Amino acid sequence: MALTPKETVAYLDEYIIGQKDAKKAIAVALRNRHRRMQLDEAMQEEIMPKNIIMIGTTGVGKTEIARRLAKMMNLPFVKVEASKYTEVGFVGRDVESMVRDLVLASINLVKAEQQEKNKMLIDEYIEKKIIEKLLPPLPNGASEQKQADYEKSYARMREKLRNGEVDHLVIEIEIAQGFGELGGDMPPEMIKVQESFIKILGNKAESVKKEVSVEDARKALRGEASEKLLDMEAVKSEALKRAENSGIIFIDEIDKIAVSAKSQSRQDPSKEGVQRDLLPIVEGSDVSTKWGVVKTNHILFIAAGAFAMAKPSDLIPELQGRFPLRVELSSLDEETLYLIMTQPKNSLLKQYEALLSTEGVTLVFEDDAIRAIAKISQLANDKTEDIGARRLHTVIERVLEEISFCADEHEGETIMIDKALVHEKLDEVVGDEDLSRYIL
Ligand SMILES: Nc1ncnc2c1ncn2[C@@H]1O[C@H](COP(=O)(O)OP(=O)(O)OP(=O)(O)O)[C@@H](O)[C@H]1O
Ligand SMILES: [Mg+2]
Numbered sequence: 240m241a242l243t244p245k246e247t248v249a250y251l252d253e254y255i256i257g258q259k260d261a262k263k264a265i266a267v268a269l270r271n272r273h274r275r276m277q278l279d280e281a282m283q284e285e286i287m288p289k290n291i292i293m294i295g296t297t298g299v300g301k302t303e304i305a306r307r308l309a310k311m312m313n314l315p316f317v318k319v320e321a322s323k324y325t326e327v328g329f330v331g332r333d334v335e336s337m338v339r340d341l342v343l344a345s346i347n348l349v350k351a352e353q354q355e356k357n358k359m360l361i362d363e364y365i366e367k368k369i370i371e372k373l374l375p376p377l378p379n380g381a382s383e384q385k386q387a388d389y390e391k392s393y394a395r396m397r398e399k400l401r402n403g404e405v406d407h408l409v410i411e412i413e414i415a416q417g418f419g420e421l422g423g424d425m426p427p428e429m430i431k432v433q434e435s436f437i438k439i440l441g442n443k444a445e446s447v448k449k450e451v452s453v454e455d456a457r458k459a460l461r462g463e464a465s466e467k468l469l470d471m472e473a474v475k476s477e478a479l480k481r482a483e484n485s486g487i488i489f490i491d492e493i494d495k496i497a498v499s500a501k502s503q504s505r506q507d508p509s510k511e512g513v514q515r516d517l518l519p520i521v522e523g524s525d526v527s528t529k530w531g532v533v534k535t536n537h538i539l540f541i542a543a544g545a546f547a548m549a550k551p552s553d554l555i556p557e558l559q560g561r562f563p564l565r566v567e568l569s570s571l572d573e574e575t576l577y578l579i580m581t582q583p584k585n586s587l588l589k590q591y592e593a594l595l596s597t598e599g600v601t602l603v604f605e606d607d608a609i610r611a612i613a614k615i616s617q618l619a620n621d622k623t624e625d626i627g628a629r630r631l632h633t634v635i636e637r638v639l640e641e642i643s644f645c646a647d648e649h650e651g652e653t654i655m656i657d658k659a660l661v662h663e664k665l666d667e668v669v670g671d672e673d674l675s676r677y678i679l
Contacts, residue, residue, distance in 0.1 A: 242266075244263065247308075248262045248266050250307075251266075254583045254584060254585065255304055256582055256583065257300075258300050261566040262304065265291060265304065265541065268289055268564070269308075269314075275537075287523070290561055291564040292541075292551060292562045293543040293566050294543075294546050294551065294565060294566070295567060297545045298627025299627040299628070300568060300627075301544075305543070309489075315342075315345035315481055315486040315487070317344050318489040321492050321493045321495055325495070334517055335520060337490075338488070338528065338535055341482050344482075344486075353465075357468055364460075364464040364467065364468060365461065365464055373405065374393065374396055408453050409452055410452075413446045475531065478530070479530060483535075483538065488539070488540050489542075489543070490540060492543070495510075496511075497550070498511055498553055499548050499550075518557055518561070521540050521561045521562075523535055523537075576613040576616050598650060599649075599650035600642070600653075602642075602653075603654070604656045605657045608656045608658050608661045622672055622675065623676050633679045637664055637665060637679070640664070
């Protein structure tokens with residue numbers, strides 16, 4: 240996976256309207272990491288990622304950009320909310336857990352790749368296990384004739400299995416009850432405890448017998464097959480390497496841990512504490528995980544926040560310094576809102592059309608109507624709070640309320656959403672500021 244910045248932006252353009260600067264900055268940061276990997280090791284060590292802060296009011300696409308990136312890229316990626324580390328009861332909760340989450344994501348990624356590569360082997364293993372349960376066993380020292388018969392029925396059963404003819408049959412399988420993949424989110428002390436348990440008891444403390452359908456057995460045996468057939472040590476070390484060199488940690492709501500100079504009356508020590516805990520991780524340090532030590536020096540951090548109350552300058556200076564790139568996302572105007580409804584592959588209107596199509600109702604939005612929705616959303620954003628594209632949800636929901644409710648009466652019909660309907664549903668609400676505060 241090595242998209243050029245242009246390709247990355249083009250991909251993001253399919254889902255997110257505008258916000259060119261943010262898209263470009265992120266695309267370049269990603270490409271730089273790819274460039275770095277081509278260099279010799281001495282040079283690689285020198286080049287640090289340029290961490291990014293995305294600044295923009297609520298609902299303008301910050302999280303959406305991150306979400307899309309994560310989907311597209313085959314890179315280890317985690318998204319955390321900065322505020323969760325300050326939650327009551329979580330004070331002192333270690334911020335390093337985000338790195339462990341990243342490694343876990345990386346392991347799952349590499350494992351999935353390996354499973355895909357070894358698909359044939361794994362499928363064969365699973366098939367064999369299931370067929371052996373379905374056929375009466377071949378006794379030891381069976382005659383050649385018996386063996387030949389067995390092979391024939393084996394082949395026949397495999398055929399049936401592949402055609403899904405025996406999916407409903409129930410078989411008894413043994414499922415190893417390992418400690419599994421716990422621990423992604425546990426503090427290191429707990430992981431140590433867990434590991435020593437594993438040492439004493441063995442990872443496969445016991446296996447339980449379970450009656451399941453053939454269909455479920457396929458899924459249940461997949462984990463076992465991977466454990467047996469994949470080189471898990473290699474998966475682990477590859478995963479660690481990838482987390483270190485191409486991992487991305489997206490820290491959302493970073494403004495929630497900034498301490499605004501204005502609100503000095505109620506300084507929140509836990510917020511600043513979280514910022515201090517973040518420093519070494521962003522700067523580069525060793526974090527121990529149950530899979531090994533991870534160096535965080537080359538992990539890319541992308542932070543995002545609305546910064547409505549606090550400013551980036553309200554973050555402690557050291558942390559500001561570790562996020563040298565700032566990109567601002569613009570608030571959405573009427574035209575952009577219109578495009579958001581119509582352009583993206585998965586646009587809101589397409590979602591509603593798809594939802595209602597399951598009831599046999601064909602929704603058609605007239606262009607006039609879409610323009611009117613954009614205009615009203617814009618108006619509501621101006622008059623009350625600017626909640627960006629999220630406003631579209633509330634407005635469209637209001638327009639379609641009735642239709643959604645009675646869809647079953649309209650099976651087979653085509654329903655036109657026209658300008659008149661939009662105004663009928665919304666004019667009264669928009670005209671009354673108090674009402675729009677509650678409804679839109
Ligand atoms: N520029 C845009 N193009 C397409 N869709 C957008 C855009 N901006 C926002 N949206 C849509 O609006 C919704 C909210 O966007 P998103 O979650 O990215 O907000 P945000 O900027 O992270 O806000 P917050 O600060 O509240 O977290 C999403 O469903 C997203 O698809
Ligand atoms: Mg967000």
